[in-house]
Amino acid sequence: MKRSSPGWTLIRIYTFLVYVFMFAPIIVVIVLAFNPKQFGIFPMEGVSFRWFVKLAQNESIIDAFQNSLILGSLTAVISTGIGILAAMAFIRFEFPGKNTLNTVLLSPIMIPEVVLGVALLLFLRWLQQPKSFALLLIGHVVLTLPYVLLIVQARLVGIKKEYEEAAKSLGANAFQTFRDVTFPLLLPAILAGALFSFTISFDDITATLFWATAQNQTVPVKIFSMLRNSISPEINALGAVMIVLTIATPLLAGYLSRKFSKVKD
Amino acid sequence: MKSGNWKPWALLAPSLSAVFFLLVIPVCFIVVYSFWLRAPSGADIPAFQFGNYAKFFEDFFYPKILIRTIRISFETVIVCVIMGYIPAYYFYRSQSRYKKAFLLLIMLPFWVSFIIRTMSWINIMGDTGLINHFLLKIGLIQSPISMLYNEFTVLMGLIMYLLPFMVLNIYVSLEGIDKSLLEAARCMGCTEWQAFREVTLPLSLPGVSAGCLLVFVLTAGTYLPPMILGGPSNDMIANLIFKRVIGTLDWPFGSAISVILLSLLFVIVWTYNRYLGINQIFKSFQGN
Numbered sequence: 001m002k003r004s005s006p007g008w009t010l011i012r013i014y015t016f017l018v019y020v021f022m023f024a025p026i027i028v029v030i031v032l033a034f035n036p037k038q039f040g041i042f043p044m045e046g047v048s049f050r051w052f053v054k055l056a057q058n059e060s061i062i063d064a065f066q067n068s069l070i071l072g073s074l075t076a077v078i079s080t081g082i083g084i085l086a087a088m089a090f091i092r093f094e095f096p097g098k099n100t101l102n103t104v105l106l107s108p109i110m111i112p113e114v115v116l117g118v119a120l121l122l123f124l125r126w127l128q129q130p131k132s133f134a135l136l137l138i139g140h141v142v143l144t145l146p147y148v149l150l151i152v153q154a155r156l157v158g159i160k161k162e163y164e165e166a167a168k169s170l171g172a173n174a175f176q177t178f179r180d181v182t183f184p185l186l187l188p189a190i191l192a193g194a195l196f197s198f199t200i201s202f203d204d205i206t207a208t209l210f211w212a213t214a215q216n217q218t219v220p221v222k223i224f225s226m227l228r229n230s231i232s233p234e235i236n237a238l239g240a241v242m243i244v245l246t247i248a249t250p251l252l253a254g255y256l257s258r259k260f261s262k263v264k265d
Numbered sequence: 266m267k268s269g270n271w272k273p274w275a276l277l278a279p280s281l282s283a284v285f286f287l288l289v290i291p292v293c294f295i296v297v298y299s300f301w302l303r304a305p306s307g308a309d310i311p312a313f314q315f316g317n318y319a320k321f322f323e324d325f326f327y328p329k330i331l332i333r334t335i336r337i338s339f340e341t342v343i344v345c346v347i348m349g350y351i352p353a354y355y356f357y358r359s360q361s362r363y364k365k366a367f368l369l370l371i372m373l374p375f376w377v378s379f380i381i382r383t384m385s386w387i388n389i390m391g392d393t394g395l396i397n398h399f400l401l402k403i404g405l406i407q408s409p410i411s412m413l414y415n416e417f418t419v420l421m422g423l424i425m426y427l428l429p430f431m432v433l434n435i436y437v438s439l440e441g442i443d444k445s446l447l448e449a450a451r452c453m454g455c456t457e458w459q460a461f462r463e464v465t466l467p468l469s470l471p472g473v474s475a476g477c478l479l480v481f482v483l484t485a486g487t488y489l490p491p492m493i494l495g496g497p498s499n500d501m502i503a504n505l506i507f508k509r510v511i512g513t514l515d516w517p518f519g520s521a522i523s524v525i526l527l528s529l530l531f532v533i534v535w536t537y538n539r540y541l542g543i544n545q546i547f548k549s550f551q552g553n
Binding site for chain 1: 270272273274276277279280281283284287288289290291292294295298348349351352354355367370371373374375376377378379380381382384385386387388389391393394395397398424425428429457458482485486487488489493503506507510511516519520523526527530534543
C-alpha cells in the first residue's frame, strides 16, 4: 500500500487511537500518583511526592512488597528449572503419549484461575493443611509453568541437536553437554521464561486472592483490599511504583543480557 | 525398547507431578465435591446427589449469570477483533524503523499489573475522573455523569486486558503469510483492497480464530473486572464462585458452579480443537 494513500492514513490513525485506549489508564495512574489532593481525582492541584513518602512509611505495604518479591523470585526459579527439564524431554526425545502430555502441561493457561484457586484450596482442605506461603508458591508454579515451557521449547527447537551430539562424541557426559553447550545457547529463553514467570507471579491477583492469608499478602492483594474503600492517591502511587518496576525489570534484563553476551564474544 | 527410554520420563517427572498433584487431582476433587451435601451446620457431607446442580438451575437467578457470562465473553471477542485486526495489520505492513518498538509497546500492558490497569478506569470514568472533568470544563455538562459500575465499564476493563492477546495472535498469523502471494495477486491486476480481501484476510483467519478462542476462554473465567468495575448486577460466573466459596463457605455448591464453568469451556475448546486445531493458540506465545 502506498504510504500516502488515504486508506493507509486511516489505518495509522486507527492504530494510534487503539494505543491511546491501551495506554491512557496506565499514564493516568502515573500522573495521578503525584496528585496532592486527598479526595476526588481531577483536577490536579500541583505536584507532590507526599503519597510516595506515605507509601514508604506504610509497613503493611512494605511487607506485601517483600512477600511479592520473594514469591516471584522463588516461582521464577522453580518453574524455570522444572520447565527446562520438561522442554528437554519434549524436544529431544521420542516417547509415547508425548503430544497428550504436552497439552496437559500447557492446560493451566486455559483453566480459569478461579477454578484453579478453588481446586487447590479444596485439596488442601481435604489434607487438613492451613493456607500458607507454600500454597502460594506451588500455586504460582502451576500458573507459570506453561509459559516457561512454551518459551523454552520454542528456543530449543531452534538449537541443532548436532551441537549436543558433537559434544557427546568428544567425550562429554550428559550433564557436561547440557552445562557447556545447551545451557548457554538456551540462556536467552531461560531468562525470558524466568522473567515472564516472575511478572505473572508478581501481578497475579485472582488465584492469589483464594490462597493468600493476612500474613502473606502480595502487593496486588493489598491493592485489592485498599480498593474496597475507594480509589485513593495512595493506590495510584503504589500503582505507579508497580508499573515502573514491572516495566523496568524486562528492559533491564534485556539490556544486561545483551551486555553479557557481548562480553562473552 | 531402546535403553535410555527412561530419560524423558525422568526429565518430565517434576513438571508432571506438579501438574498432576496440583491441578489434575484438585480438579477431580472439585468434581467429587460438587455431589456432596452441605449440612445446615456448614459441614460438608460426602454424598452422591445432584442437588447442587439442581439448585443452580432451580430458578433464573444463577442461569442468568451464566448467560451473562457467555454474552459478555462474545461481546469482548467481537470488540477485540474489531479493535485488534487493524493494528495487527498495521504492524504487518508497516516499514517503519520503529515497527518492532510499536509491537513491543502493545505488549507492554502485559507487564503492567492487571489490577492497576483495571482500577485505573475509575480514574478515567469516575465522577471526578478524566472524562467528567473534561466535559465539565468545556461546558458540555453541568454535573458529572455517573459512568462507572455497569456492564460497559466491565467491558472496557476486559478489552484492555485481552486486546494484546488478540493483536498478537492476528499478527503472528499475518506474519506467516508468504508475501509473494500478495505480489502475485497484485501482478494479476488485483487492487490493494481485492488483494487484502482475497489473499491476506482468508490466510489470517486462523490467527483471528485462535485469538477469539483465547479471549473467550479468558473472559469467561474472569473475576477482577466485574468485581472492580461492575455493580452487583454485573457479576459473572467467577464472581459467583468466589462469593459461594470464600464468602459463604459453601464448598459443594461452589464446586458445582466451577464444574459448570469448566464444562462450558471444555465444550468450546473441544469443538474448536475438533475443527480448527488448538496449536495455533500456543504459537502466539512463542513468536517472540
